[in-house]
Amino acid sequence: MAQETPQSIAKPKTRTNVRQSKFGCFTCRLRRVKCDEAKPICSRCRKSRRKCQGYPIGAPSNSQARRDVTVASFSLDELGRTISYSASLERNQDKSRWQALACTALAEGFVGMRTGPDVAFWTRLIPQLTHSMPCVKEAAAALGASYEHQMLRRRSSASKFSALKQITAAVKRLQDDVVLLPSGPVPVFVACVLLACAETLGHRNTDALLHLRGAFAAMSLGQVPAAKGLIPWNDETSYTFQKFDIQIASYSSGGTPPMWQSDNIEDLQDLKSRPVTIETAEKALIRYLHTCYRFTSQAAEYRYRVKATQRSCLMMEQDRHIANLTSWLSWYRRGCSSSNLESESDRLKGHVFQAQCLSALIWVSTILNPYETAYDQYAVQFQEIVEHVEQALAVNKGPSSLPIFITGIGMIQPLWLTAINYRHSKWRSKAISLLRRCGREGPWCNYVEAASTEAFVRAEEGAYLASVRRRSQTAEMPFEISPEDLSEKDRMSGCSLLEVLESGDGSKKAVVQLTKCRDMETLLANANPDDTSNWVIWYETCELVCD
Template identity: 25%
Template sequence: MPRKAPSITHKRSRASKPKVTTGCLTCKVRRIKCDESKPHCNRCLRTGRNCDGYAPPLPRPTAITTQPTSTIAHLPSLSAVLISLPGTPSERHSFHFFLSHTAPQLRGLFESPFWSQHVLQACLREEAIWHAAVALGAVHGRFYAEGGEGGERQMWEGEGFAIKQYVKAISCLTRRGGGERRIDVALMACVLFTCFESLRGHHAPALVHLDNGVNLLLELQSLEKPRNLITQTYPPTPYTPLSALQALLTRLDTQATQLLPSRHTRLHPVSTPPTHYETFISLEEAQRASDELWNYCLYTLQPSYPSPYLHPQPQPSHDDLAHRQASYATALTTYLTTKPPRTAREQQAGHMLRLHTLVATLSLSTTSLPASEDVWDTHTPSFAAIVDLARRIIDLDTDVDIYAPETGRVGLDTGVLGPLYLTALRCRDPMVRREAVELLKKERRREGLWDSTLLAIVAERAVGIEEGGCKSELDTGRISDVDVVFDPEGCRAGVRFLLEGGRGSVEGHRGLVLTTDLPRGQNTY
């Protein structure tokens, strides 16, 4: 990924604060002074946060065992995990960061035992997952420190350490063959590798790892295989349920499909969403239902894509999809009205669900109309609501304890970046779309495969083309599609803007194509 262009960099000034070298783990993550009360910090208790206790001194390395365990067993507390850390001092330092910063941020606003328990359990028993987590913690630590003070940056080794750990993880996977191969370990590694390369700004290899995970899932999903063979392929006592890995990889695959129009989502929906929703019992249930419904709609509405793994199934009509989405929106409104948020985290999660519901409803309302950019012209109020909700979500980052806004936000949830990018590309109101671009430009944010810096550069270029910001006879055209092509060798991407109603054709589409290269750099950040 390219570095931020100087013209769109908005450097945030940061007040000097004393370093937090002692105190509870929660206050360390929030980068505030802890009162160090035992057994739990009073500062956390007063603000309604969970205090994670205090980390003991790092111990001597211990050997990694490879015996699998059932996910039914609960992990001990974070402090107890730290006591038995294996590895070198540098590995333990990076893994500690993974535990206290990376995993909570990747978990996001909604509870996920995958990040809070299952990955940590596998790290202590599987060398591949251990080294992958260390690599991810190391690269995230450097990302985090670049938004902090100079002393923090000096605490981290160069990128070479993270890459060595990454290579070790891959080597551990390739050494296990035949009957020793564990599908759950391979899928977990695909998720971690995708996160690692994405955070480095190397999206081409990130997509390779994602596709490897998708291919493994497709083999498990195959309707041509007997049910008992699928059961035998996935371990009877896995580190994490297959459903958790399916949800994570499907979310990443959906993000990639929305970012790259030439890409097709190949993961068949695991289940068919209900035709009618009553209400929800938790934010997590509402999120799972939202993901399931959106993935179902995206898979159904995309052009037919043959798969060797799946038998053809009857496709629902557009009206059927719109009915399901309307029913979900009503059920979500009922839940959020009857269960008002008690914390900033719940408030932010509620806004996020509203935002995604608004985007899904808007997308379905335009797909039923003739293919033309004019279909977006009547939806300015919806785009304005998207920007308003996104701003509220961003403003709450400071109050949600898993984020440190001044050092950047990292996560896997589909958050505000996709909706803001859609608004910048499709909204026809100059003020609304430029407000969306400005939010993208000032945020230092990574949401799965969505990168705020990349999206800001592409969106600003698109606005310039459509509104005549670039002096060219082509600039009066409307952009019907944007295709990003990542350089497999590093942090660089090419962008093609397909203009509606021009001369010529590209891949069967009428129109003129403008191409631009995003600037080369070591990393987006």
């Protein structure tokens, strides 16, 4: 047998035409493909929609070998055009990474959450303005830095400081543009919206609201005739702006939508004569929701003032809003049954729209009723909300390349309303479970709302179970609690998130204010229902588990 000589032993093949690196992500190493080492997620994992499992210890903090930041090609409008947004957005690599991350995160979202105008706005206009407008560049970098710290769990003091520093730089850059509007109101509006998103990701919702109010003020200065105070609602860009407007009012029960809208909205008879399309349905619903939330912000002041003379006029207007929402719901459902919607995505959007409509219908129907038991008659609607959201989330089971963050109204508010006001333990549990799967929707945070709702339910149901034990030592504990089990005096009245506290190690806690009426009849007889002597108010601190 011939012995092998050193010359006959094959040498391992080594590629000499590429840069060698040992710091590729674990996912690419398992797949045995070349990793471009982009941070926070490499391009191969993002394009193949795989979960990037991170980088080994010692990997560079950013992709030093690749200065150009590549953003995935975004799907545009119905014309089928696409753009490839691949450029070096800034010489500063951190800013480039943050800007690319912001554009990518805003372009993604749950299936069925956006229609054509939304897709065009977030996947065309935002990247273009980020590339060309300095104020939008800085604001996009601020959003990316905040997103990286909060959503990608970069829980270090340096990461938090970088996000706050970039937000400050963006505000400073925006100050001159707000006054002069050198390129018109739209870039300023977009920059303010991006800053609001950056603030709300850090749970600073008061600061976010200030940025949004600045955005609407810029639109008023640049587009709106001062004499009439009108906003062009037929424009597709302003149509997207309306959703920020509604988000403000839906998050705060006393908040008024800042955008002015004429009361001459589309007549119900004209709507019924038109075929159902997803764009027509959403535009009509957004207008109805806008006028509805403007009404509820005014009517909320008279919820416990049953002797006020203004209530009679408010009740007449309340009936009109109930009729609008009910008619939209029946028109949409009748149209869906007679003519199939074009795609599965359209049907999923329909589930989200119906949940939003049902939520607004319940809220406006009970806004002038001081009793918590008034919600019991809407059991069917509450159950439909849970079912619609369940179907919408069923197709979003797969892992997303980035954690979900959307800016407009979505599914959290209907689920929150259900979990708080529908006193059925089974459906409450389902609503809270679905809440945790919803991601972030503007100021609504899935794990924060779930934790605060659980605190509310524990306080309400715990007090009821304790009273059952006191009444009878031998009584069995109920397996399920239904609305019939809880009388008015057993029910809580309110749940408000005060602040979210973040410790140095990245753990978070939420401070929640819980409210209960001492005696409803005494309250209604009191000329000043806001008197704190009518209420039991206490605070709970909830540990937050970031899903």
